Amino acid sequence: MSYTALYRKWRPSTFEDVKGQDHIVQTLKNQITSQRIGHAYLFCGTRGTGKTSIAKIFARAVNCENPVDGSPCNECPTCNGINSGASLNVVEIDAASNNGVENIRDIREQVQYPPTEGKYRVYIIDEVHMLSTGAFNALLKTLEEPPSYVIFILATTEVHKIPITVLSRCQRYDFKRITLATLTARLDELTKAEQIQVEEKALAYIARAADGSMRDALSLLDQCVAFHYGKLLTYENALEVLGAVDTSVFSKLFRAISEGDTKSCIYQLEETVVQGRELGQFVSDFIWYMRNLLLLMTAEDAENMLDMSEDNIRLMKEEAGLTHVETLMRYIRVFSDLSNQIRYAVQKRVLIELAFIRLTKPAMEENYDSILQRLQEIEDKLEDGRLFSNLAISNGTVSAGETENTGTVQGALAGGEKGTAASREPAKQVSIPKAQLDDLNLVRNEWGKIIRELGGSIRASFRNTVVEPSGESCLCIVFSSAENYAIGSRATVLGEIERFVEENYGKSIYFKSRLAGGGERFDTVYVSEEELKANIHMDITIED
Structure with a gap:
C-alpha cells in the first residue's frame, strides 16, 4: 500500500477534529442543527488553516442521513459516497485552472437539476480569487438566487481580490492562524498515534516554523521524520532538516550588533553558512x-x-x-x-x-x-562619561591638563561661564576614608548605567547630576537644574535608587540630594587618606 502524507491521512473528518477554528465550527454546527443553512459562504484566511477541510465536512453534514450534533456520521451511504468521490452532489472546482466564463456557465447549467440523492448540491470553489472578471460576472446571478437545493462555498487566501458584488452575496468567515500551543498539541497527538519518537522542543520549533498553518506543520513533521526515520527526532535534527539556526546564535549576534562588533557578526554568519543553514529562514x-x-x-x-x-x-x-x-x-x-x-x-x-x-x-x-x-x-556616552575618556582618573590622581578639562566640563554643567572661568584654577584634592572612596568610585563609575536601568522619570531628571561623598555609607546627588531637583529629591525616588544599588551591587548606601549653587565647581579630586600620605613624601604633623 502506498504511503499517505500526514496532512492527508489526518485531514479532519468531523467538526470535532478541526483545531483552532472553534468560532467557525460552532456557527456552522448551529446552522445545521437549526436548519438555518445559507446558500453562499466565503471562507477566507491564510493557507493550511482548514478552509477546504471544513467545506468538505459541511458538504457531508448537510447531506448526512444521521448527523451527530451537526457533524456528519461518515457511515451512511451518502457520507461514504461523498468521501469516495462517487457522489455527484458535491463538486469541488479549482478556480486556478478553471477560471473562465465557460466553466461558470457549466455550473449554471448543472444547478438546474436537483440532487439525485441527499438534500443539497454543494459547489466548493477553491482559490476563487483566481476567477476572471467575466467569470465573476457570470456567477453573480446564480450566486444571489440559486435553487433552494444548491449551496456555494467559496474559499480564498486573498479576499481583497474578490469583487464587492460577490462579497455582499456571501456569509463571510475569516479563518485565524492556528496558535502555537494548538499546533504543538496536535503534533504531539499525531506523533503518539503514529508511534514516532520526538522531543517536545523539536515539535515546538516545527510548530513555530509552520507560521499558523496546520498543513505546513504536518508537512514539515513528515519531512523531518523521513530524514531521521526510525530514530528519535531531536531539536538539532529539526534544525538540520529545516535549515534553521539555534536561538543561541541569535543571542550572540544581537550582543555583537549592540556592541558595534561587525567582525563578530561576519564570523557568525560564516559559521552559519558553513553549517548549510538556509539564509532566508535565518533572516x-x-x-x-x-x-x-x-x-x-x-x-x-x-x-x-x-x-x-x-x-x-x-x-x-x-x-x-x-x-x-x-x-x-x-x-x-x-x-x-x-x-x-x-x-x-x-x-x-x-x-x-x-x-x-x-x-x-x-x-x-x-x-x-x-x-x-x-x-x-x-x-549614552554622556551619561556614562565615556565621551570624555581623556578625563581618566587613575588611582585618585588627575594630571594638570586633565584637571582643567574636567573643570571646564563639570563647571559648564553647573555654572555656565563662571564655571569655565573657575576651571583655570587647579582642581582641589580632598582626602576621605578608603571605604567612602570605594563607595563613591563604585557609584560614579556605574552612575550612567544606574539611571538608564531605572528609566522613566529618573532617567530624564538625573541627567547632568554629580555624585559627591557625604559621610560614611552616604552619597549626595547634586542637581544643576531646579526642575530636575524637584523630582529627584523625592524620598520615593531616592529610595528606589538605594534599593537598586543594594540589589545589583550588594552595597547599602544612603542617598540624599541638593541643588548646586551658581558657579559651583565639580572637579574636586577625592583620594583616600593612605594615598594622600603616600604621595606627599614628607612627614605630616597633625596639630591640635
Whole structure:
C-alpha cells in the first residue's frame, strides 16, 4: 500500500477534529442543527488553516442521513459516497485552472437539476480569487438566487481580490492562524498515534516554523521524520532538516550588533553558512527573535506572551537592556527590508553582510533611523562619561591638563561661564576614608548605567547630576537644574535608587540630594587618606 502524507491521512473528518477554528465550527454546527443553512459562504484566511477541510465536512453534514450534533456520521451511504468521490452532489472546482466564463456557465447549467440523492448540491470553489472578471460576472446571478437545493462555498487566501458584488452575496468567515500551543498539541497527538519518537522542543520549533498553518506543520513533521526515520527526532535534527539556526546564535549576534562588533557578526554568519543553514529562514528567525526582545521591552506581562523557558526569558531580558526601543525598531526594519530583498536574490550572503554593517555602523547612513541611533549613542556616552575618556582618573590622581578639562566640563554643567572661568584654577584634592572612596568610585563609575536601568522619570531628571561623598555609607546627588531637583529629591525616588544599588551591587548606601549653587565647581579630586600620605613624601604633623 502506498504511503499517505500526514496532512492527508489526518485531514479532519468531523467538526470535532478541526483545531483552532472553534468560532467557525460552532456557527456552522448551529446552522445545521437549526436548519438555518445559507446558500453562499466565503471562507477566507491564510493557507493550511482548514478552509477546504471544513467545506468538505459541511458538504457531508448537510447531506448526512444521521448527523451527530451537526457533524456528519461518515457511515451512511451518502457520507461514504461523498468521501469516495462517487457522489455527484458535491463538486469541488479549482478556480486556478478553471477560471473562465465557460466553466461558470457549466455550473449554471448543472444547478438546474436537483440532487439525485441527499438534500443539497454543494459547489466548493477553491482559490476563487483566481476567477476572471467575466467569470465573476457570470456567477453573480446564480450566486444571489440559486435553487433552494444548491449551496456555494467559496474559499480564498486573498479576499481583497474578490469583487464587492460577490462579497455582499456571501456569509463571510475569516479563518485565524492556528496558535502555537494548538499546533504543538496536535503534533504531539499525531506523533503518539503514529508511534514516532520526538522531543517536545523539536515539535515546538516545527510548530513555530509552520507560521499558523496546520498543513505546513504536518508537512514539515513528515519531512523531518523521513530524514531521521526510525530514530528519535531531536531539536538539532529539526534544525538540520529545516535549515534553521539555534536561538543561541541569535543571542550572540544581537550582543555583537549592540556592541558595534561587525567582525563578530561576519564570523557568525560564516559559521552559519558553513553549517548549510538556509539564509532566508535565518533572516526570518532573527526578525522573530528581535520581535520577542521588543515585546519584553515594551509590553506589560510579556513573559506570558512568549512561549519560552524562564532561563531563556531571563537571558533575553539581559539582552533587552543592551539597547533602546528605537534602536531595536531600526534593527527590525532593516532586517524586514532584507527579508523582502533576499527572497529572489542570488547573493544572499552579501546582502546579509551589508545589513550587519548597516546595523553596527549607523554613521555610514544618513537616514532618519540611523541618525536617531547615533544621537542615542551620544546620549549614552554622556551619561556614562565615556565621551570624555581623556578625563581618566587613575588611582585618585588627575594630571594638570586633565584637571582643567574636567573643570571646564563639570563647571559648564553647573555654572555656565563662571564655571569655565573657575576651571583655570587647579582642581582641589580632598582626602576621605578608603571605604567612602570605594563607595563613591563604585557609584560614579556605574552612575550612567544606574539611571538608564531605572528609566522613566529618573532617567530624564538625573541627567547632568554629580555624585559627591557625604559621610560614611552616604552619597549626595547634586542637581544643576531646579526642575530636575524637584523630582529627584523625592524620598520615593531616592529610595528606589538605594534599593537598586543594594540589589545589583550588594552595597547599602544612603542617598540624599541638593541643588548646586551658581558657579559651583565639580572637579574636586577625592583620594583616600593612605594615598594622600603616600604621595606627599614628607612627614605630616597633625596639630591640635
